[in-house]
Amino acid sequence: MTPSPSEGQALVSNSGPSYGSVNFSIKDQGVHDEQHSEGGVREGSSLQNWNDNENAENPRNWSRLWKYSIIALVSFIELFTHLTSMLYAPGIPAMQRDFNSHNDTLATFTMTIYVLGFAVGPLVFAPLSEVYGRVVIYRSCLALFICFTVVCALSSSIGMLVAFRFIAGCFGAAPVAIGGAMVYDLFEVKERGLAMAIYHSGPIFGNLLGPPLGGFIIQHQSWRWVFWIITIFAGFALLSSFFILRETHAPTILCRRKADGGPRDFTPNHTNPDLVFRAIKRPLKLLLFSPVILACSLIISIVAGTMNLIFASLGRIFQDEYGFSTSASGLMYLGVTTGFLFAAFVFGRTSDRISQFLMKRNDGKRQAEYRLPAMMVGLPLVVIGLFWYGWSARYHAFWLAPMLGLYFFGMGVTTIQLSLQTYLVDSFTEFSASALAATTMTRCIGGSLLPLLGPVLYQILGLGWGNNTTLPADLPVPKDDGAYDHLSDLAIPTSLSLPIARDPTQRVNLAGLKGLTVVFCYPRTGAPNETVPDSWNSIPGARGCTPQACSFRDSLPELRALGVSHIYGISTQSPAYQAEVHERLHLPYDLLSDEELEFQRGLDLPTFDWEGQKVLRRSMIALQDGKVVKWWYPVFPPDRGVDDLIEWLKGR
Incomplete structure (x- = not known):
């Protein structure tokens, strides 16, 4: 893997590092000539510094309570946007009966199409947040997410549900890429591991609460109530954002000071169509021409696709193989999500310490790669957990055995994702939103398409090697011989x-x-x-x-x-x-x-x-x-x- 740019150098200087045949300088990106670096906005060329390191407007100088409150709210927003996917999973059979559909692949697609929307949304909203700021993107996307979630609840056909689930996914994707960039906006390098773990706890709790809560709701109410509950959560978050959320993007803050008559010579033309177009192109350019982004994206997409494959099939496995009810099978998701939560807790406490330790051993020089050692633990945990889960379920071991395998799988998944996300934030600094958007796109494509292969995979390989809860596709069809x-x-x-x-x-x-x-x-x-x-x-x-x-x-x-x-x-x-x-x-x-x-x-x-x-x-x-x-x-x-x-x- 080509080494990433070090902290404060990736996509920062006017010369910019070259990846492949494309030079990623600030001017080449077309957002603005100014760049927000580790100390605020760096001076050089047309770049301006904050007046001093104690400037109260610098987001990194805000109180810890305020900074962590913002990250907590962003994490909560990401909780229910992920909850929208997982809460719906146990309701797929009920939805099929409601719409009289017997196509299992199409039914699974109603879940994974939402994840596919997560691939498209960040490509637009992440770079726009580097032009217009974080807050306006958050609130706009959240309001539109609420609207289209209501339409999902009112869907009259499976096609209508698929279409509006996709649109809701696009607008629900804003926190996915922008949230990691806000960690960069608010925290110094030595604090980012803990901040990233807190931010990542939102989707973890979404995965934790989604299946059992969804199973309970669907067993006692219609599957449509899933979307009404999400609407309530989202409405509360939108209201809270007007009291807690503040702009964290330094160039946007300085631009507003200039508009208010302040001394900053910082005037990016936010209405320039060419500027906006070049900003939207940036995530794709990073994905295509940066070996660092490409390698991280491939790893994350494989891991995410495998995780969603497990989520899409786990309910049926425990219902068909173990005979669990809908609500009981939803509780089986607790194994993998408990692993998520434990890994996030451990990562948050150790990542910053490991990074500081390696920096001291390297004569005080900081490298983004110091975030990667934890991933070397996560990768084998994913493999061990999958084999443990698949073979214990194959031989109908006590239900706790496959659940324990899922626990180790969840630990591995979270460790890998947090390691790579923190690494990208440290590497691409000001443009971390675009970098995370590029990896989010591949992660969501893998996460939405791989589960569609689940029925075929299990039919061919069975639970042990595939993961046979679904019936083989080639079963002979009985004929009516008039015996009744x-x-x-x-x-x-x-x-x-x-x-x-x-x-x-x-x-x-x-x-x-x-x-x-x-x-x-x-x-x-x-x-x-x-x-x-x-x-x-x-x-x-x-x-x-x-x-x-x-x-x-x-x-x-x-x-x-x-x-x-x-x-x-x-x-x-x-x-x-x-x-x-x-x-x-x-x-x-x-x-x-x-x-x-x-x-x-x-x-x-x-x-x-x-x-x-x-x-x-x-x-x-x-x-x-x-x-x-x-x-x-x-x-x-x-x-x-x-x-x-x-x-x-x-x-x-």
């Missing part, structure tokens, strides 16, 4: 009763149940440590019993609201076997055992043989006061059968 045609208007035999798996001493007489009863029949569920054989996948309609059971569990509140009085799952497995399934999957309805084939013979239902056992073919039956009023056969894909049931219930 005789059920129309059939009355269930009154003598037919089946044992409840959780308590075989109790039996259910389906003929005597009043109201609407839904029964879904399935072949068999696999044991926790059982590897699904290829021969099972080759049988049309066999695979998918656990996802089907979980889909009824997660849709139970909606089914109750639509008038379903009773729900039962029936298979020919023993009561003891089904009792384990009932407990492991946290099913809020009962499973019935047809081990003696009473139900199968009583209704003459189709079966097939598996390893010497006769099992039921997958179907759903709706009973009204013990009489068949509707049946679905075959049911495919297994986890989408409940959607067909809900559609029928809504049309009754």
Whole structure:
């Protein structure tokens, strides 16, 4: 990697360091001839100093309380802009049912498109903050973010949701790049590690609170409430910004003094279109022609893409493989986000000390590279955490084991990101907003596109090497052979009763149940440590019993609201076997055992043989006061059968 410019030299002098074939001088960037350096605004050529180092207008001379209050507010703003992405993740299945969409890739895109907006926004707003100042960009973007988040809550189609999620992401991206630059504006080098850790705690808490809070909201309210809650947070932050946020960009402060009749000869033409255009080009020029920016961007984009892939798939893994409810699966995000938080705490306390120690060993010379040793710890933690998480989930280890793997993964991710962000701020000083915007673009592109590969990745490699919670794409589709045609208007035999798996001493007489009863029949569920054989996948309609059971569990509140009085799952497995399934999957309805084939013979239902056992073919039956009023056969894909049931219930 080409060494970065040292502190106070990167993009500072009029000669400027050359990267590739482009010279990044101040004049070449076209923002202004003046440059804010470590001591304020440096003198040289047309540059002017602050009157003295104690100048009260210099943001670095403000009180620690005021400086950290500003960073805390910026961190809070970034908290809910990240929360907007993570809070929505557990609601993807509910959104699919609401819009009657069966395209999992498009559904995942409704989450990742917001992250893609984070890639576009900083390219515009970060360089503009170097022209017009930080505060006006913050408040304008925050107000527009609120508007488009409201539109997301009112979306009437999945296409509308995708479009306005992207626009909201663009305006919500302002804190992502500008926040790091404000750390440069406010703090000396020796304080930046701690300040950057505090600033970075916002997205960490957003990731920490998002999934469990989202799971709770969606289980008790509509997924649209996610956006209403974000709107409330954003409105509070916008109001707070008028009391706490002050301009921190030194050239903007001096320009305003000149406008007020002050002595500073500092008059950049903020209305010059060519100046603004050149400012907007700067992040792309840095990305294309600076080896430092390019290398940092590649590392950050790979790490961020992997992190979002984990976030996009984690809920389904714990719901399908471990049988957790929506709210319980949201709590599993605590592993990775606790790792985020711990790493930020440690980094904030050690980064500045390591930098100071290395500076003393180098005869007092400061180098931005002194921020990088921590990254050498973070990289192996990411690899170790991923292997730990993937293989423990693959073999259904106790749920705490994969959660612990995610903890180490989260530690590694945060350590890498904080190391590189602080390094870039120290290297590119006044233009750190543009430098961070360049890396943010690649990070968000990787973070939005890599999760789309998740279903294919898991299907091919499984949880261990991929990370198989999703059903294979090449499962044979069962065909309707007419085996259920005789059920129309059939009355269930009154003598037919089946044992409840959780308590075989109790039996259910389906003929005597009043109201609407839904029964879904399935072949068999696999044991926790059982590897699904290829021969099972080759049988049309066999695979998918656990996802089907979980889909009824997660849709139970909606089914109750639509008038379903009773729900039962029936298979020919023993009561003891089904009792384990009932407990492991946290099913809020009962499973019935047809081990003696009473139900199968009583209704003459189709079966097939598996390893010497006769099992039921997958179907759903709706009973009204013990009489068949509707049946679905075959049911495919297994986890989408409940959607067909809900559609029928809504049309009754």
